[in-house]
Amino acid sequence: MHRYVQCTLVQIFNDQKILLGMKKRGLGVGMWNGFGGKVEAGEDLKTAAARELKEESGLEVLTSNLMEVGLLLFEFVNSGVVLEANVFRAVEYKGVVTESEEMRPCWFDIKDIPYKDMWVDDVDWFPLMFKQKLFYGFMKFTEKNEMFSQELKVLENVEEF
Numbered sequence: 001m002h003r004y005v006q007c008t009l010v011q012i013f014n015d016q017k018i019l020l021g022m023k024k025r026g027l028g029v030g031m032w033n034g035f036g037g038k039v040e041a042g043e044d045l046k047t048a049a050a051r052e053l054k055e056e057s058g059l060e061v062l063t064s065n066l067m068e069v070g071l072l073l074f075e076f077v078n079s080g081v082v083l084e085a086n087v088f089r090a091v092e093y094k095g096v097v098t099e100s101e102e103m104r105p106c107w108f109d110i111k112d113i114p115y116k117d118m119w120v121d122d123v124d125w126f127p128l129m130f131k132q133k134l135f136y137g138f139m140k141f142t143e144k145n146e147m148f149s150q151e152l153k154v155l156e157n158v159e160e161f
Ligand SMILES: COc1nc(N)nc2c1ncn2[C@H]1C[C@H](O)[C@@H](COP(=O)(O)OP(=O)(O)OP(=O)(O)O)O1
Pocket: 007, 008, 009, 010, 026, 027, 028, 033, 034, 035, 036, 037, 038, 039, 074, 083, 085, 119, 120, 121, 122, 141
């Protein structure tokens, strides 16, 4: 049986740079990623995305400045957990980038993304995000977090999520 968990993943852009965070604990520790986490009871997706961004990076974003860019389902077959990651991008935000208990943020040029220190799926969908394509993906992972199956497609509009 599967257990679906809604979560968010926010990508912050400044011209040709993207802000990534080095995960300091928990799922994905030791890897660079966008900012996000589980949606809490009673929260809508964008409110959860803005909260996680603030908690992990110190940056504040208005929910109206969060643009949907993709939906990714990560199934961890051993546990039966399926993370439904709702991916957003933002180019308008305020605040000071600040290291948190969970993430150490750093700006990267979009031509120099540290894919070798990121989840293996990222190398396939980051380029779609950089081309401003809307995408859907379904990836399956073993108990060692190795990806063994991947479906990834470009969508026309968010209604196809
Ligand atoms: C499996 O492949 C993944 N790829 C990418 N790029 N991102 C992933 C993958 N699996 C999970 N994620 C992202 C999605 C979310 O943004 C976070 C989930 O993080 P976490 O489990 O730390 O969520 P929190 O609510 O912050 O957790 P705490 O309970 O520790 O606060 O990872």
